[in-house]
Amino acid sequence: MLRGLFLFPWIVPTFVVGMLWGFMWQKETGIINIILYDILQVHTWLGWLGVTADKPFWLMGDPKTLAAIIIPTVWRGWPHPMLMLLAGLQGIPHDYYEAADIDGANGWRKFWYITFPLLKPVWAILLLFGLIFNVYAFNIVYMMFGNGAGFPGEWGDLLMTNIFRNSFQRWDFGTGAALSFLLMVVMMVIVNFWYKFYKGVEEG
Amino acid sequence: MRQFWRDLRTMPFHVYKKVMDRVYNVLMYTTLVVVLFPIFWMVFNAFMNNNDIVQGKIFFQRAPTNVLFTEKVGGKLLVGTRDGSINYLDLDTGRLLQRRRFKTNNTNYASDDKYVWLSSADKGLIRVDKETFAVKKMRIKWNAKLDFNKISKTLLAVDPQSGKVWLTLGYLDYDKIFEFDRETMQLRNVYQVLSQMPDFFDKFSIGNIYYHGGRLYIATNLGVVVINTAALTQEKIIEHPDFENSDIRYLAYDEATDTLFMNSFSKVYAYRNGALRQIYSTADLDYFVQIGYMTVSDAGLILGTGNGFTRLTKTGQHLEDITTPLFDNVNKKGKLINKGVYVNSDVNYAQVIGEQIYVATSVGRAAIYNLRTQAVEKTYLMDKAGFLNIFWRNFIDLFYNIDFGLYVRNSFIICGMTAFFSMILATITAYALVRFKFPGNRFLSTAVLSTQMIPGVMMLIPVYIMFIKITEATGIPMKGTVAGLVFIYAAFFLPFSIWILRGFFASIPLALEEAATLDGCTPFQIFYKISLPLSMPGIVATGIYIFLQAWDELVFAWVLTSAHTMTIPVGIRLFVGNFQNRYDLLMAASTVATIPVMILFILLQKQIVSGLTSGAVKD
Structure with missing residues (x-):
């Protein structure tokens, strides 16, 4: 039951995620600024960090835009690795931990010498998987930045949004196709790496 | 804190495990709440009013208790609010005697000698007997695709003599006017303004309707259409070059001078003997004034403005501006009622009886102003009459x-x-x-x-x-x-x-x-x-x-x-x-x-x- 609830963000369609977070990041009407500034009053106790009393425009400016893209992506994406790691954890025999207990290992050592290496096939694949899939991230950004254009511009333009903008808004298919091709070559290398790793895990 | 951890170390194992389980549970549920919050926020906002969202309000708001209508009935004061509640207040103490709530949208009021009429876009026409408080309702099929948020107002006019009630919508390109029987509330006629308009161009909307002396005046952005209500024929159109840019908001007929007065947001016009002229304009004032309501009486023209009201003579001479603290956004003790948008209140309705003006304003007040002493005699606060605005209508x-x-x-x-x-x-x-x-x-x-x-x-x-x-x-x-x-x-x-x-x-x-x-x-x-x-x-x-x-x-x-x-x-x-x-x-x-x-x-x-x-x- 609890696991199901934790999976909910992962079920929300990405275009909805983009729109929802775009709404939440708004300067005056967004809930994030309301919580931070009106309820928690962060500017009063984080003033030394350079947090000003003005609510920030989250969707504009250099580091903020990236944060505004990364946080929803993580929020949407994390239940899947969680599910996989959970399945992996349940697959680790309990005997190992008992043996470690007898040897006098503490919790951290148990994690570092048993859990972590045994989960390696899972997290390594998830890592590469995540890398590959998030290079192709498009929906969230495209929906989040409203005002017609739908693109963050110089502050947070992703590869995919750049390709899309070049091809279908400036109608400059050449640039778009060239970028796609380059990206595909790079991804081929990564995918090849991933596949070798995957095969190695499968066999050994 | 350090003591807590030391205690934790020295605890027996089963106690330690119990404590840690509790800690993990709390952490788990906190994370869950944080993780699920955006989804909750999405669903929650789907039921909120957009105006509240834009103003940064994070809870459901109560519907505004905008007072639209007030009238003296016997020893009582009848007060009608925007969310469709009709209240009887004690004229002396201001105590609430009786209330009926209809929860209507785009409410408008009219009254005749026997009934109070309440029109709304979603619940149709409602008739309330002034004596017995008996209610009769009539649903209306508007025969159009309506975006309820874009309806500016429902418009209402009553004629007790011939027993007719007219009803229409202030809505873009909506031109149907429904005529109801006053007693049975049956639909009698539907009159379409545009079918009679000679040269209609792109946009059309009705600003208000007004009945006087056998004629129904329909103020549109193309001019005022005059209809003979007995024959249901169009008599004439009072045209004016200005009307295309500014809708006519209220009309009032003065029998003493035989003049039809009408106002737009900034100007007042008088129509007499087939000639229309502008008699007053707020454009030359050095501060911004928007004319809301207008009515005419022996005391002159009463204009409701954002700052109170203005009194003019019937020829357009400025007599006095009446702005008292009453019309600001404060309660009787001088505190702000609602921090935020409305600094001043609009006058929604004013009725002159003798030397008293009965005023309905947009901050939940009805008031009586005395013309002779030039002071506010009494104010009546309609507070917390609203209900929570949960907007199923968004869907x-x-x-x-x-x-x-x-x-x-x-x-x-x-x-x-x-x-x-x-x-x-x-x-x-x-x-x-x-x-x-x-x-x-x-x-x-x-x-x-x-x-x-x-x-x-x-x-x-x-x-x-x-x-x-x-x-x-x-x-x-x-x-x-x-x-x-x-x-x-x-x-x-x-x-x-x-x-x-x-x-x-x-x-x-x-x-x-x-x-x-x-x-x-x-x-x-x-x-x-x-x-x-x-x-x-x-x-x-x-x-x-x-x-x-x-x-x-x-x-x-x-x-x-x-x-x-x-x-x-x-x-x-x-x-x-x-x-x-x-x-x-x-x-x-x-x-x-x-x-x-x-x-x-x-x-x-x-x-x-x-x-x-x-x-x-x-x-």
Whole structure:
């Protein structure tokens, strides 16, 4: 039951995620600024960090835009690795931990010498998987930045949004196709790496 | 804190475990709340009023207790508010005696010698007897597609002599005027203004209607249409070049001078003997004044402004400005009632009886002003009469005014067909890859895997060009059709389905199939009678997963659909452009887009989860 609830963000369609977070990041009407500034009053106790009393425009400016893209992506994406790691954890025999207990290992050592290496096939694949899939991230950004254009511009333009903008808004298919091709070559290398790793895990 | 940890160390193990379990639980539930908050926020905002969202209010607000109407009835004061409540107050103490709530939208009031009339866009015409408080309601079919948020007002006029009530809407291009019988409340006539207009150009709206002396005056942005109510014929149109830019808001007929007065936001006009002239304008004042309400009496013209009211003579001479603290946004003790938008209040209604003016203002007040002493005699505060504004209407608007139903339908058709076709193809392919040895088997499995790693956005441009080429060569429409999108989606999701289904087929014991072969089954029968039923849960789960993926697909749909084949993501994306500040509608649309997915997931959670984990971890 609890696991199901934790999976909910992962079920929300990405275009909805983009729109929802775009709404939440708004300067005056967004809930994030309301919580931070009106309820928690962060500017009063984080003033030394350079947090000003003005609510920030989250969707504009250099580091903020990236944060505004990364946080929803993580929020949407994390239940899947969680599910996989959970399945992996349940697959680790309990005997190992008992043996470690007898040897006098503490919790951290148990994690570092048993859990972590045994989960390696899972997290390594998830890592590469995540890398590959998030290079192709498009929906969230495209929906989040409203005002017609739908693109963050110089502050947070992703590869995919750049390709899309070049091809279908400036109608400059050449640039778009060239970028796609380059990206595909790079991804081929990564995918090849991933596949070798995957095969190695499968066999050994 | 340090002491706490030291205690923790020295505790017996079972106590330690209990404490830590509690700590983990708290952490877990806190995380859960934080994680689920955005979803909750989406659904919550789908039920909120957009104005509240834009103003940064985070809870449901009470409906404004805007007082629209006030009148002295016997020893009592009748007060009508915008959310459709009719109240009787004690004239001396201001105590509430009686109340009826109707929860109406776009409310407007009118009164005659016996009844108070309440008109609304959603609940029609309501008649309340002034003596007995008896209520009679009449629903109205407006015969038009209405966006309830864009209705400025319902407009109402009553004639007790001939027993008629007229009702219409202040709404763009709405021109029907309904005539009701006063006693039976039956619909008698529907008069259409535009059918009688000589040269109608682009936009039309009715600003107000007013009845006097056998004539119904319909103020439109094209001029004031005068209708003889006995014959229902149009007598004349009072035209003025200014009217195109400024709607006429209120009209009042003065019998002493035989003049029809009317006002726009900044000007007052007088119509007499067939000639219209402007008698007063706020444009030359050095501060901004918007004229809200206008009425005429022996004491002169009373103009309700944002700062109180202004009194003019009937020739337009300025007599006095009446601005007292009463009309500011404060209560009797001088405190601000509602921090925020309205600094001053509008005068919604004013009625002159003798030397008293009965005023209804927009901050929940009715007041009596004395003309002789030039002071406020009494104020009546209508506080907290509202109800919580929970906007189910956002969803109605979504399907009624925007073609969101079309997008939902398209999405269901396209995603369903995609899941269906890709499942058929994937089942056959996966089974072949698992069970049959043929040259290139291993290569094909690998190829399937690696194409899965190259998502389709790369292929957007080739597919786009390919679609155009196919249409050029064969004449089959591909771009902008359901079939084209299903075709490309099925192709796009096929590798993933094959990859997952391979795992399911591989997990079926080979011994079963061998037994079937011994019993004389053909290979196809083995597939059909044994493998397929056994792997059915997996196939369904994969199909659902494909459905969800297709539901989420934006890029292909954005480029390859046309106006009538748009899916939900494209439709919503258009919203973001067209309805930029309608956050309520955006969130309602998001909720609608999420609900089917949520339901599917909750129903098939176990299958999807086990399918994914088995496919990714053990395979």
